[in-house]
Amino acid sequence: MLFRPNPSLGVPIYLQLMEQVKHAVETGALRPGDQLPGIRPLAEELVINPNTVAKAYRELEHEGVIELRHGAGAFVTAHGGGRKAADKVRGAQPVVAAAVERLRARGLTDEEIRRLFEAELAGLTRAGGPRG
Amino acid sequence: MLFRPNPSLGVPIYLQLMEQVKHAVETGALRPGDQLPGIRPLAEELVINPNTVAKAYRELEHEGVIELRHGAGAFVTAHGGGRKAADKVRGAQPVVAAAVERLRARGLTDEEIRRLFEAELAGLTRAGGPRG
DNA sequence: ATCACTGTGCTAGTTAACTAGTACAGCGAT
DNA sequence: ATCGCTGTACTAGTTAACTAGCACAGTGAT
Known part of the structure; x- marks a missing residue:
């Protein structure tokens, strides 16, 4: 399991997701062009609301970490080093x-x-x- | 400055305060019997609401880390090692x-x-x- | 007794996080 | 063209965090 937010930490779940995605990109566990888990499957896997995942993904796109393609999925951008x-x-x-x-x-x-x-x-x- | 929550972390301020108080106790920066900063002065110093400090202090008392004495102040308990x-x-x-x-x-x-x-x-x- | 501190408890409001649900639009394989 | 996936956008609701403000009660020094 690549992502695993911990609700009991008190940190907003969408923020933890963002941190964990960034970490995966930083360590190379996710590389430019790689596809991220879909919003609905990941939400089911983590037992959280798809809107929460979507929010994390939107913020990550806003920061340039990932790219969201309507109908295709979420992908890691080649912005990094x-x-x-x-x-x-x-x-x-x-x-x-x-x-x-x-x-x-x-x-x-x-x-x-x-x-x-x-x-x-x-x-x-x-x-x-x-x-x- | 013993305590310094960072609002931009996304972690609730009262939680950060709790963590920082615990850390101060764990490292001996605060010892059993020591008095913590008052609710109002600390709130002014950190530019946060006194209720936020009071909430952190109440939770810490509930966890047995400090003791609140009505009219006297907040003190570190002797619960630890x-x-x-x-x-x-x-x-x-x-x-x-x-x-x-x-x-x-x-x-x-x-x-x-x-x-x-x-x-x-x-x-x-x-x-x-x-x-x- | 008074004063200046301390904590306590409350109302009322705003904002944010998260949820459940729904419907729509795009993509790519068939 | 259709289907099953994908993301998008929204409503509506609950809960939590934080704020501002106020009044009350306790403590300890004077």
Whole structure:
């Protein structure tokens, strides 16, 4: 399953879908020209409303990530950096996996881990500091 | 500034506040017995509605993280693991900081980094796999 | 007793997210 | 030409988030 929004996170479902589509494109799991799951089948699979999927797809099209073709489907655009950019993100996956592995080995919960990362990215830690 | 919700994330503000309070407690930035910022002053500081802060505080009290005393203020409870647990989370900060540093050095944006972590925690990567 | 803080609880309003449902239009294979 | 898919667009409803505002009650210092 390529996409799997988690309603209990409190993040709007359509936003999670958008993030997950972008991530799939960034890692090369979806490449330019690839077709995305249809609005209705994906909605059924995720047990959400097709309008929610359609909203996510419309926003993604507005951002230039995908292209919607009436009657044909949704496709990944060739806007990104292509192979090299995907390699960069995919190449970074082991860094993230290793960090998460180490944190879990230390006994931290996924919630604690998520909060640590959010704090770091937001520049709320002493070590991180604000970023312009 | 200890707390700083980001409205543009799409995550409800009261949830972000909750996460940030929990994080502060987990890292020892707030210790049992410490008083939290008042509802009204914090709302003014963050330019949000006092009811939003109050909602976050009520939920945190419901989860046992803080204690609300009518007329006195909001205080961190002694429910957690105390010094040792805070050391564990705070000790993990350099792991996160180092990982984020390395990812940024590779040219990844904060959004890309965030998506990588969310995917890893959600078990959506090949390396991560689903977790029970 | 008073004051300036604190939290508590409520009304009323707007906006956003999500749902269920429906009908229409385009595409591509047959 | 038809069919089964695809996206498009809309109505109508519920729920949640957030706001502005107000009044009340508790606390602790003076």
